[in-house]
Amino acid sequence: MRVIIGAVAMAIAMTATTASAADLSQKSLDRIKEAAAVLKEIHAVPDKDIPQELWDKAECVIVIPNLKKAAFIIGGEFGKGLMSCREKGAWSAPVFMELQKGSWGLQAGAESIDLVLLVMNQNGVNKLLNNKVTLGADASVAGGPVGRSAHAATDAQLKSELLSWSRAQGLFAGIDISGGALKPDTDDNEALYGKNIPAHDVVIEGKAKAPAATKPFMDALQR
Numbered sequence: 001m002r003v004i005i006g007a008v009a010m011a012i013a014m015t016a017t018t019a020s021a022a023d024l025s026q027k028s029l030d031r032i033k034e035a036a037a038v039l040k041e042i043h044a045v046p047d048k049d050i051p052q053e054l055w056d057k058a059e060c061v062i063v064i065p066n067l068k069k070a071a072f073i074i075g076g077e078f079g080k081g082l083m084s085c086r087e088k089g090a091w092s093a094p095v096f097m098e099l100q101k102g103s104w105g106l107q108a109g110a111e112s113i114d115l116v117l118l119v120m121n122q123n124g125v126n127k128l129l130n131n132k133v134t135l136g137a138d139a140s141v142a143g144g145p146v147g148r149s150a151h152a153a154t155d156a157q158l159k160s161e162l163l164s165w166s167r168a169q170g171l172f173a174g175i176d177i178s179g180g181a182l183k184p185d186t187d188d189n190e191a192l193y194g195k196n197i198p199a200h201d202v203v204i205e206g207k208a209k210a211p212a213a214t215k216p217f218m219d220a221l222q223r
Helices: 002-022 026-043 052-059 069-073 124-132 155-159 186-194 199-203 212-220
Strands: 060-068 077-087 097-101 111-117 141-143 162-168 173-174 181-184
Touching: 002 199, 002 212, 026 077, 026 111, 026 212, 060 097, 060 124, 069 186, 077 111, 077 199, 077 212, 097 186, 097 199, 111 124, 124 199, 141 173, 186 199
Parallel strands: 141 162
Antiparallel strands: 060 077, 060 111, 077 097, 097 181, 111 162, 162 173
16 A cells, blocks of 8 residues: 555656646746757867866856846846756756846857856855855855866866856856856746755755756756
8 A cells, every 4th residue: 555655646746747847938948958058069169168177076067048238237137047966976957046147247249148157065055055145255156267177277266166157259268257146046946846846955855857848958968
């Protein structure tokens, strides 16, 4: 009887997850595909990529695609993207994250940028998932080095909890995003996984499998 009840409960949970993924807006579905495209295009040019050794050491990856200049000027919510963390040697199911603007701007002449962040230690991960974190104040952040090797990284880069890069007009470079505020996107995460499943439980505890809708992003993480 216990086996039957457990199987029924698992089936209900899987059905709920599938149904919630179907509730994603078209914007969220597009964001998944755009985040995947950013990683694939960056990784396609090793000399202009995130150094492999930093990628291998990172606890989590965050990709926020297509941040609009207009959104930065007007204010309010700035951008949304996806975050996945390493769980027992593999990338976890992703969660949506949102970035609120700080005092930083875009590259000169750019109308939009793609943003990639690596969370370099567990302390940084915990801060991001607990609540809204102000970058540079609550969590240390530095623009990351570009290229095949991280040997040229500065002490500030090596000691930071987060490293950040931006891509605009074909240029991929480290960027200082101090002053921006990052936090889990509760509404989109509920649409993806259902209610009462915190982002921490997804990316750290592994309590949810990656829905089919997130497959492009999960594939792009396999560098």
